[in-house]
Amino acid sequence: MSRLQARFAQLKAENRAALVTYVMGFDPDRATSQAILDGLPGAGADIVEFGMCFTDPMADGPAIQYAAQRALAAGGTLKGTLAMVAQFRQADPATPVVLMGYYNPIHAWGARAFCADAAAAGIDGLIIVDLPPEEADELVPHCRANGIDFIFLTTPTSDDARLPAIVGNASGFVYYVSIAGITGTASATATAIDEAVARIRRHTPLPVCVGFGIKTPDQAAEVARLADGVVVGSAIVAAAENAREHGRDPVAAALDLVRTLAAGVRGARV
Incomplete structure (x- = not known):
């Protein structure tokens, strides 16, 4: 059983959703980023998404775009991210x-x-935003050979005709992008999320995690009642950077927000 399978099995037994937290490697520097990464599980993160800095993050909003720029300026590399x-x-x-x-x-x-090097470093899954199912064959077989789950994105425009192609090669979980837009901007309604999660579940038994636009514990709790996981990224990145800009500890700011989000997720189905 993979780490992702084991974690979702554990959460199902506890009758709660996963809190999935995103942070960018090397933002604003390697040491700070490592401290945030190391502290996430203790703050309540069930699954960690770790960003690979890139020059052209076209799916991301300003918070993560700036994070990528800071990470690159700090010397961020893919090799360093694996380390x-x-x-x-x-x-x-x-x-x-x-x-x-x-x-x-x-x-x-x-x-x-x-994929071999990522597995050796302890990576469990990949989310590659700009690699659609039609282009994924050059990567997915190598993921499978190394025990790495490949997680596909679905969106509000992924209808019943499109979903089989998306989830056919998916493993780990399915990531539902709840808005038609970039990260960290608008938020979808609970009704829209509920309908989308139900539609996705008709096509796959994999857990469904919902992200994009979730910023507060109340929003996280609302999504946790509907889906198998709640993904929060831009809000955590922004909290750390806002603290740093104002002379406060970015590690503490990020982890404090994660604690409040975790409380919202864990209390959602009580």
């Missing part, structure tokens, strides 16, 4: 870590070699 996960694994063998980003750096590395 950070390997360091995280020294103390935490259980929390699933999913790399999220864009395909170009992986293509440059080489899909076969990258």
Whole structure:
């Protein structure tokens, strides 16, 4: 059983959704980013999405765009990102870590070699935003060969005709992008999310996690009542950066927000 399968099985037994937290590797520097990454499970994150910094993050809103710029300025690389996960694994063998980003750096590395190296570092899954199902065959087989789940995105425009193609090669979980837009902007209504999750579940038994636009504990709790997981990224990234800009501890700010989000998720179905 993979780490993702084990974590979702545990959460199902506890009758609660997963809190999935996103942070960017190397933002604003390697040491701060490592401290945030290492602290996420203790703050209540059930699954960690770790961002691979990239020059052209076209699916992301301003908070994560700026995070990528800071990370690159701090010397962020894909090799360094894997090394950070390997360091995280020294103390935490259980929390699933999913790399999220864009395909170009992986293509440059080489899909076969990258998947082997990612697995060795302790990566459990990949979310590659700009790699649609029709283009994923050069990466998915290497993921499978190394025990890495490939997680596809679905959106409000993914209808019943399109969903089978999306979830056909998916594993780990399905990520529902709840708005037609970039990260960290608008928020979808509970009714729209409920309908979308039901539609996706008709096509796959995989857990469904919902992200984009979730910023507060109340929003997280609302989604946690409807889906198998709640993804929060931009709000955490922004909280850390706002603290840093004002001379406060970005690590504490990020983890404090995660604690409040975790409380919302964990109390949602009580």
